[in-house]
Amino acid sequence: MNLRAILRVLAVMLVLGSSTGALAEDEAPSPWKFEIVPYAWLPGTFGTLEVLGRTARVDSTVYDTVKMLFDGDMLGGATYLGASYDRFSVFVDAFGGFAKSDASGSVCCATFSAKAKLYEAIVDVGLGYQLGAWTLPERRRPLTLGVYAGTRVMYLSSRIRADVDRPGFVARSLDASNSWSWADPMIGVRWEVPVLDRISLDFRGDIGGFGASSKLIWGLVGGARWWLDWSPFGSTTWLGVGYRAVSFDHDFAGSNQANLELRGPYSALGFNF
Numbered sequence: 001m002n003l004r005a006i007l008r009v010l011a012v013m014l015v016l017g018s019s020t021g022a023l024a025e026d027e028a029p030s031p032w033k034f035e036i037v038p039y040a041w042l043p044g045t046f047g048t049l050e051v052l053g054r055t056a057r058v059d060s061t062v063y064d065t066v067k068m069l070f071d072g073d074m075l076g077g078a079t080y081l082g083a084s085y086d087r088f089s090v091f092v093d094a095f096g097g098f099a100k101s102d103a104s105g106s107v108c109c110a111t112f113s114a115k116a117k118l119y120e121a122i123v124d125v126g127l128g129y130q131l132g133a134w135t136l137p138e139r140r141r142p143l144t145l146g147v148y149a150g151t152r153v154m155y156l157s158s159r160i161r162a163d164v165d166r167p168g169f170v171a172r173s174l175d176a177s178n179s180w181s182w183a184d185p186m187i188g189v190r191w192e193v194p195v196l197d198r199i200s201l202d203f204r205g206d207i208g209g210f211g212a213s214s215k216l217i218w219g220l221v222g223g224a225r226w227w228l229d230w231s232p233f234g235s236t237t238w239l240g241v242g243y244r245a246v247s248f249d250h251d252f253a254g255s256n257q258a259n260l261e262l263r264g265p266y267s268a269l270g271f272n273f
Contacts, residue, residue, distance in 0.1 A: 037240075081093075128149075140197055152208065
Protein backbone atom coordinates (compact mmCIF):
# COMPACT_ATOMS: atom_id res chain seq x y z
CA MET A 1 0.00 0.00 0.00
CA ASN A 2 1.43 3.31 -1.05
CA LEU A 3 1.39 6.54 0.95
CA ARG A 4 -1.59 7.96 -0.96
CA ALA A 5 -3.72 4.90 -0.15
CA ILE A 6 -2.75 5.08 3.55
CA LEU A 7 -3.77 8.75 3.68
CA ARG A 8 -7.11 7.91 2.09
CA VAL A 9 -7.76 5.18 4.66
CA LEU A 10 -6.85 7.52 7.52
CA ALA A 11 -9.11 10.22 6.12
CA VAL A 12 -12.05 7.81 5.90
CA MET A 13 -11.41 6.61 9.48
CA LEU A 14 -11.33 10.20 10.75
CA VAL A 15 -14.59 11.05 9.01
CA LEU A 16 -16.31 7.91 10.31
CA GLY A 17 -14.95 8.49 13.81
CA SER A 18 -16.07 12.11 13.95
CA SER A 19 -19.54 11.32 12.59
CA THR A 20 -19.98 8.44 15.06
CA GLY A 21 -18.90 10.68 17.94
CA ALA A 22 -21.31 13.39 16.86
CA LEU A 23 -24.12 10.87 16.60
CA ALA A 24 -23.38 9.51 20.07
CA GLU A 25 -23.25 13.04 21.43
CA ASP A 26 -26.60 13.87 19.84
CA GLU A 27 -28.23 10.74 21.25
CA ALA A 28 -26.88 11.20 24.78
CA PRO A 29 -29.83 12.13 27.01
CA SER A 30 -29.65 15.35 28.94
CA PRO A 31 -29.31 14.96 32.72
CA TRP A 32 -31.87 17.75 33.10
CA LYS A 33 -35.59 16.93 33.30
CA PHE A 34 -38.56 19.22 33.93
CA GLU A 35 -42.19 18.58 34.81
CA ILE A 36 -45.20 20.93 34.72
CA VAL A 37 -48.51 19.61 36.06
CA PRO A 38 -51.60 21.82 36.35
CA TYR A 39 -54.27 19.89 38.24
CA ALA A 40 -57.70 20.23 39.84
CA TRP A 41 -58.16 19.04 43.43
CA LEU A 42 -61.60 18.76 45.05
CA PRO A 43 -61.00 18.25 48.78
CA GLY A 44 -63.48 17.81 51.57
CA THR A 45 -62.55 19.12 55.01
CA PHE A 46 -62.86 16.98 58.12
CA GLY A 47 -61.75 17.34 61.73
CA THR A 48 -62.19 19.70 64.65
CA LEU A 49 -61.75 23.40 65.37
CA GLU A 50 -61.25 24.70 68.88
CA VAL A 51 -61.97 28.41 69.50
CA LEU A 52 -61.58 29.86 72.99
CA GLY A 53 -61.80 26.40 74.50
CA ARG A 54 -64.94 25.38 72.60
CA THR A 55 -64.67 22.59 70.05
CA ALA A 56 -66.66 22.38 66.82
CA ARG A 57 -66.78 19.44 64.42
CA VAL A 58 -66.01 20.11 60.74
CA ASP A 59 -67.52 17.73 58.18
CA SER A 60 -67.57 19.22 54.69
CA THR A 61 -67.65 16.48 52.06
CA VAL A 62 -66.39 16.41 48.48
CA TYR A 63 -70.03 16.75 47.39
CA ASP A 64 -70.27 19.99 49.38
CA THR A 65 -67.14 21.25 47.63
CA VAL A 66 -68.52 20.42 44.18
CA LYS A 67 -71.84 22.08 45.00
CA MET A 68 -70.11 25.26 46.18
CA LEU A 69 -67.98 25.22 43.04
CA PHE A 70 -70.97 25.03 40.71
CA ASP A 71 -72.86 27.62 42.77
CA GLY A 72 -69.98 30.05 42.29
CA ASP A 73 -69.14 30.12 46.00
CA MET A 74 -65.71 28.52 45.60
CA LEU A 75 -62.74 28.85 43.30
CA GLY A 76 -59.33 27.19 43.38
CA GLY A 77 -56.38 25.91 41.40
CA ALA A 78 -53.17 23.94 41.77
CA THR A 79 -49.87 23.39 39.95
CA TYR A 80 -46.89 21.09 40.44
CA LEU A 81 -43.47 22.17 39.13
CA GLY A 82 -40.44 19.90 39.22
CA ALA A 83 -36.86 19.93 37.97
CA SER A 84 -34.18 17.26 38.28
CA TYR A 85 -30.53 16.90 37.43
CA ASP A 86 -29.28 13.31 37.39
CA ARG A 87 -30.39 11.91 40.77
CA PHE A 88 -31.19 15.23 42.46
CA SER A 89 -34.50 17.05 42.15
CA VAL A 90 -36.49 19.98 43.47
CA PHE A 91 -40.24 20.56 43.35
CA VAL A 92 -42.97 23.03 44.30
CA ASP A 93 -46.57 21.89 44.73
CA ALA A 94 -48.96 24.83 45.27
CA PHE A 95 -52.70 24.86 45.91
CA GLY A 96 -54.88 27.90 46.59
CA GLY A 97 -58.60 28.37 47.06
CA PHE A 98 -61.34 30.81 48.00
CA ALA A 99 -64.76 30.09 49.52
CA LYS A 100 -67.65 32.24 50.68
CA SER A 101 -70.89 31.64 52.51
CA ASP A 102 -73.97 33.76 53.22
CA ALA A 103 -76.56 33.30 55.96
CA SER A 104 -79.63 35.21 57.05
CA GLY A 105 -82.58 34.71 59.36
CA SER A 106 -84.45 36.01 62.32
CA VAL A 107 -84.38 35.38 66.04
CA CYS A 108 -87.37 36.62 68.05
CA CYS A 109 -87.95 40.13 66.68
CA ALA A 110 -84.42 40.67 65.34
CA THR A 111 -83.17 39.91 61.87
CA PHE A 112 -79.59 39.20 60.93
CA SER A 113 -77.43 38.60 57.86
CA ALA A 114 -73.88 37.37 57.75
CA LYS A 115 -71.20 36.86 55.12
CA ALA A 116 -68.05 34.81 55.59
CA LYS A 117 -65.03 34.50 53.31
CA LEU A 118 -62.15 32.06 53.63
CA TYR A 119 -58.85 32.01 51.75
CA GLU A 120 -56.42 29.11 52.01
CA ALA A 121 -53.14 28.04 50.44
CA ILE A 122 -50.92 24.98 50.78
CA VAL A 123 -47.41 25.08 49.29
CA ASP A 124 -44.99 22.13 49.43
CA VAL A 125 -41.32 22.76 48.62
CA GLY A 126 -38.97 19.78 48.55
CA LEU A 127 -35.47 18.64 47.63
CA GLY A 128 -35.27 15.03 46.53
CA TYR A 129 -32.79 12.27 45.75
CA GLN A 130 -33.48 9.24 43.56
CA LEU A 131 -32.31 6.06 45.25
CA GLY A 132 -32.62 3.96 42.12
CA ALA A 133 -34.23 3.34 38.73
CA TRP A 134 -34.83 -0.16 37.38
CA THR A 135 -35.76 -1.01 33.79
CA LEU A 136 -38.62 -3.49 33.43
CA PRO A 137 -39.30 -5.75 30.41
CA GLU A 138 -41.52 -4.18 27.74
CA ARG A 139 -41.81 -0.90 29.65
CA ARG A 140 -40.63 2.44 28.32
CA ARG A 141 -40.46 3.97 31.79
CA PRO A 142 -38.40 2.53 34.67
CA LEU A 143 -39.48 1.75 38.19
CA THR A 144 -38.14 4.55 40.39
CA LEU A 145 -37.74 5.08 44.13
CA GLY A 146 -36.69 8.29 45.85
CA VAL A 147 -36.75 10.27 49.08
CA TYR A 148 -37.18 13.99 49.76
CA ALA A 149 -37.15 16.59 52.52
CA GLY A 150 -38.63 20.05 52.60
CA THR A 151 -41.31 22.22 54.11
CA ARG A 152 -45.08 22.69 53.91
CA VAL A 153 -46.34 26.26 54.16
CA MET A 154 -49.96 26.83 55.21
CA TYR A 155 -51.95 30.04 54.95
CA LEU A 156 -55.49 30.70 56.19
CA SER A 157 -57.39 33.97 56.12
CA SER A 158 -61.00 34.64 57.08
CA ARG A 159 -63.36 37.57 57.20
CA ILE A 160 -66.84 37.71 58.73
CA ARG A 161 -69.35 40.52 58.43
CA ALA A 162 -72.69 40.44 60.22
CA ASP A 163 -75.57 42.92 60.49
CA VAL A 164 -78.27 42.75 63.17
CA ASP A 165 -81.43 44.84 62.96
CA ARG A 166 -83.95 44.98 65.78
CA PRO A 167 -86.93 47.33 65.66
CA GLY A 168 -86.60 50.11 68.19
CA PHE A 169 -82.85 49.60 68.55
CA VAL A 170 -79.83 50.87 66.70
CA ALA A 171 -78.67 48.44 64.00
CA ARG A 172 -75.36 46.86 64.79
CA SER A 173 -72.64 45.60 62.48
CA LEU A 174 -69.66 43.35 63.02
CA ASP A 175 -66.68 43.18 60.68
CA ALA A 176 -63.81 40.98 61.79
CA SER A 177 -60.90 39.39 59.96
CA ASN A 178 -57.77 37.46 60.77
CA SER A 179 -55.07 35.44 59.03
CA TRP A 180 -52.60 32.74 60.02
CA SER A 181 -49.51 31.36 58.28
CA TRP A 182 -46.92 28.83 59.37
CA ALA A 183 -44.37 26.39 57.97
CA ASP A 184 -43.50 22.83 59.01
CA PRO A 185 -40.57 20.58 58.08
CA MET A 186 -41.35 17.28 56.38
CA ILE A 187 -39.65 14.15 55.09
CA GLY A 188 -41.08 11.78 52.53
CA VAL A 189 -40.76 8.99 50.01
CA ARG A 190 -41.94 8.73 46.41
CA TRP A 191 -42.06 6.04 43.75
CA GLU A 192 -43.41 5.31 40.28
CA VAL A 193 -44.29 1.85 38.96
CA PRO A 194 -45.02 1.22 35.25
CA VAL A 195 -47.94 -1.23 35.31
CA LEU A 196 -48.30 -1.25 31.52
CA ASP A 197 -46.34 0.43 28.76
CA ARG A 198 -48.72 3.43 28.82
CA ILE A 199 -50.03 3.25 32.40
CA SER A 200 -48.04 3.87 35.56
CA LEU A 201 -48.80 4.32 39.24
CA ASP A 202 -47.15 7.09 41.24
CA PHE A 203 -47.10 7.90 44.96
CA ARG A 204 -45.73 10.65 47.19
CA GLY A 205 -46.12 10.53 50.96
CA ASP A 206 -44.63 12.56 53.81
CA ILE A 207 -44.79 13.22 57.53
CA GLY A 208 -43.57 16.21 59.51
CA GLY A 209 -44.28 18.95 61.97
CA PHE A 210 -42.57 17.26 64.92
CA GLY A 211 -43.54 20.19 67.16
CA ALA A 212 -41.59 22.75 65.13
CA SER A 213 -44.79 24.64 64.30
CA SER A 214 -47.51 22.00 64.21
CA LYS A 215 -47.75 18.95 66.43
CA LEU A 216 -47.99 16.68 63.42
CA ILE A 217 -48.58 16.96 59.69
CA TRP A 218 -48.80 14.35 56.96
CA GLY A 219 -49.70 14.21 53.31
CA LEU A 220 -50.07 11.75 50.48
CA VAL A 221 -50.65 11.92 46.74
CA GLY A 222 -51.34 8.74 44.81
CA GLY A 223 -52.75 8.07 41.38
CA ALA A 224 -52.54 6.56 37.91
CA ARG A 225 -51.01 8.12 34.80
CA TRP A 226 -51.92 7.38 31.20
CA TRP A 227 -49.07 8.38 28.89
CA LEU A 228 -50.21 9.98 25.64
CA ASP A 229 -48.81 10.21 22.11
CA TRP A 230 -49.42 13.97 22.13
CA SER A 231 -46.08 15.83 22.29
CA PRO A 232 -46.52 19.63 22.29
CA PHE A 233 -43.21 21.54 22.22
CA GLY A 234 -41.35 18.22 22.34
CA SER A 235 -42.79 17.21 25.71
CA THR A 236 -44.04 13.84 26.92
CA THR A 237 -47.60 14.21 28.17
CA TRP A 238 -49.93 12.24 30.42
CA LEU A 239 -53.39 12.35 31.95
CA GLY A 240 -53.70 11.49 35.63
CA VAL A 241 -56.38 10.80 38.22
CA GLY A 242 -55.86 10.08 41.88
CA TYR A 243 -56.40 11.06 45.49
CA ARG A 244 -54.69 13.63 47.69
CA ALA A 245 -54.86 14.14 51.46
CA VAL A 246 -53.24 16.75 53.70
CA SER A 247 -53.56 16.75 57.50
CA PHE A 248 -52.33 19.12 60.19
CA ASP A 249 -52.70 19.57 63.95
CA HIS A 250 -51.78 23.15 64.76
CA ASP A 251 -52.13 25.32 67.87
CA PHE A 252 -52.87 29.00 67.40
CA ALA A 253 -52.58 31.77 69.97
CA GLY A 254 -54.73 31.29 73.05
CA SER A 255 -57.12 28.36 73.36
CA ASN A 256 -57.42 27.93 69.60
CA GLN A 257 -56.50 24.78 67.71
CA ALA A 258 -57.17 23.22 64.30
CA ASN A 259 -56.94 19.49 63.70
CA LEU A 260 -58.08 19.15 60.10
CA GLU A 261 -57.78 16.86 57.09
CA LEU A 262 -58.30 17.99 53.51
CA ARG A 263 -58.83 15.00 51.26
CA GLY A 264 -60.41 14.27 47.92
CA PRO A 265 -59.86 13.29 44.26
CA TYR A 266 -57.77 15.13 41.71
CA SER A 267 -57.27 15.12 37.94
CA ALA A 268 -54.14 16.32 36.18
CA LEU A 269 -52.47 16.98 32.84
CA GLY A 270 -48.70 16.57 32.93
CA PHE A 271 -45.94 17.82 30.64
CA ASN A 272 -42.48 16.25 30.96
CA PHE A 273 -39.47 17.76 29.16
